[in-house]
Amino acid sequence: MPLKKYLLTGLLVWLPLAITIWVLLWLMGLLDGIVIGVISGLQAITSDSVVTLLERFKHIPGLGVVLVFGGLLVTGALVSNVAGRWWLLQWDRLLTRIPVFKSIYNSVKKVSDTLFSSNGNAFRTALLVQYPRPGMWTIAFQTGAPSGEVAEQLGSDFVSVYVPTTPNPTSGFFLMLPRSDVIELKMSVDEALTYVISMGSVAPASLTGHLPK
Template identity: 60%
Template structure:
C-alpha cells in the first residue's frame, strides 16, 4: 500500500503544484485588473459600469491583457520614436530621489539577465566552494570591471552560486577563470540539477560546449 501511495503521489504532486502556481498567477493578475476597473468606474458613466463589471468577472482576462500590454509596449519601444520616449522616461526616473536608487538597480540587473545580446547565465561551471575539495555549480554572469577588475590579478569571472532548492537566492563570487571547470550541460539542466538537490541528473554524454566556453578545456 505504501509503495502504491507514493507512486500515485509522484504522479499527481507535480501536476497539482503546477496547477496551483498557475491559478495563483492568474488570480493575482485578475485581482490587479479588477482593482483597476474599480478605479475607472468612478469616472465613467453608469452605462459603462455594467460592461466593466462583466469584464471583471471574466477569469483569465487580466493575464490576456497583460500579455497584450507587453506586446504593444515591446512593439512601441523597438522603433525610433518609442526608443526616444523610453530614453526620456528612464532619464526622468533616474533623477527622482529614492526612486532612482531602486529603478536604476533593477533596470541594470534586468537588462543584464534578459538582454538578447548579454552573456549572463549562458554558461554553467563547477567551482570549489565554500572550501577546497567541496564542489558546486555556478553560473557565469560576466567579468569584473572598473576598479574591481584593476584590483584583481589575472583574468577573473563573475559567478552566481544559487542555493538549493531555491535558486532565486545565492552568492556572488569573483574567481579566477582557471579555477572554473566548464560544463557541457545547459543552464536549464544545471538549474534542474540544483533544484532537485542532485536527484535529477543531466543526461550523460559529451554535448556541444556552452556559448562562451573554451571547447579545448576539460569540463
Template identity: 60%
Template sequence: MKKYLLAGLLVWLPMAVTVWVLHAVLGLMDGVFGWILSTSQAVLPGGAHGPIDALREVPFLGLLVVVVLLLLTGVFATNIAGQWALRQGSRVLHRIPIVKSIYSSVKQVSDTLFSSNGNAFREAVLVQYPRAGAWTIAFITGRPGGEVASRLSGEHVSLYVPTTPNPTSGFFLMVPRSEVITLRMSVDEALKYIISMGVVAPPPSASLPAMPPLPPGGLAPPAPIESPAPEVERNLAG
C-alpha cells in the same frame, strides 16, 4: 503500501504544485485588473458601469490583458519612435531622487539577465565552494569591473552560486577564470539539476567526447601548511 503511497505522491505532487503556482499567478493578475476596473467605475460616469461589470465576468481577462499589453509594449519599444520615448522617460526617472536609485538598479539587473546581448546565466560551470575539494554548479554573470577589477590580478569571472532547492537565493563570488570548469550542459539543465538536489541529472551527450577525470584534489589544491620552526614553537609556548 508505503511504496504505492510514495509512487502516487510522486505523480500528483508536481501536478499539484504546478496548478497552485498557476492559480496564484492568475489570481494576482485578476486582482490587479479588478482593482483597475473598480477605479474606472469610480471615475467614469454611471453609464459606463454596465460594460465594466460585464468585463468582470470574462474568465482569464487579466492574463489576456497582460499578454496583450506586453506585446504592444514590445512592438512600441523596438521601433525608433518608441526607443526615443523610452530614453526620454528614462532620463526623467534618473533625475527623481530615491526613484532613480531603485529604477537604475532594477533596470541594470533586468537588462543583464534578460537581454540577448548579456552574458548573465549564459554558461554553467563547476567551481570549488565552499572549500577546496567540494564542487558545486555556478553560473557566470560577467566579469568584475571598476575598483574591484583593479584590485584583482589576472582574469577573474563573476559567479552566481544558487542554493538548493530554491535557486532564487545564493552567493556572489569572484574567482580566477582558471579555477572554474566549463560544463557542456545548458543553463536549463543545470537549474533542473540544482533544484532536484542532484536527482534529475542531465543526459550525457553522445556526440561529444568524454571529459577527462578531475584531479583528486581539484584544479588548484591549497598548499600544505608548513609546521613552524622549533624556535618559533618555543616562543609561542612561552
C-alpha cells in the same frame, strides 16, 4: 508492499502536474487581483454607464493574464522601431530624474537588461566551483566578469558567478573567482537548475569532466 509502491508511483506522476497548475493558478489570481483593483479605481472616477461596463470585466477569469501578455506584446512591438526607442529614451530620462526612485529604477533596469538581453552572457553558462571551501563543489552560473575598480584590483583573469541555494535558486551568493578555479559544464542552464532544485537527485548525463586537484 505493492500498495505503497503504487501510491508513491502515482504521486510522482501527478505531483509535478499539480504543483505546476497550482503555480499557474496563483499567478493568474495575482494578475486578476491587480486588474480588479485597477477597474475598481476606475469605477470610482467614471460615469454610471462606464461603471456598468467595467463591472462585466471584473468577472472574466484570466483577464489579468491576457492584459499583461497583450501589454508586453504591444510594448515590445512599439519600442522595436526608431520612434518607439526615442519615446523609451525620454521615459527613462524622466524616471531617472526622480529622487530616490531613480536609484531603485536604475539598479533594477541594469539587472534586467543584463539578464534578459539577447546579446548578454548572464546565466548562459553553468559552472562547477568550489564552495563554501576548497574540496566542496557546487553548481554556479557565470554572470559576467568583474569591471571597473574591482577589475583593477583583481586583474582580468576573474569571472563573476552566482551560486544558487537549494531548493530555492532565487536566493544565493555572488562570488568573483579566478577563471582557473571554475569548470565550465556542457549541460544547459535549464539542466543545471533542475540539478540544483532537485538537490542532486536529477543529474544530467552531461555532468562529466575531471575536477581539478
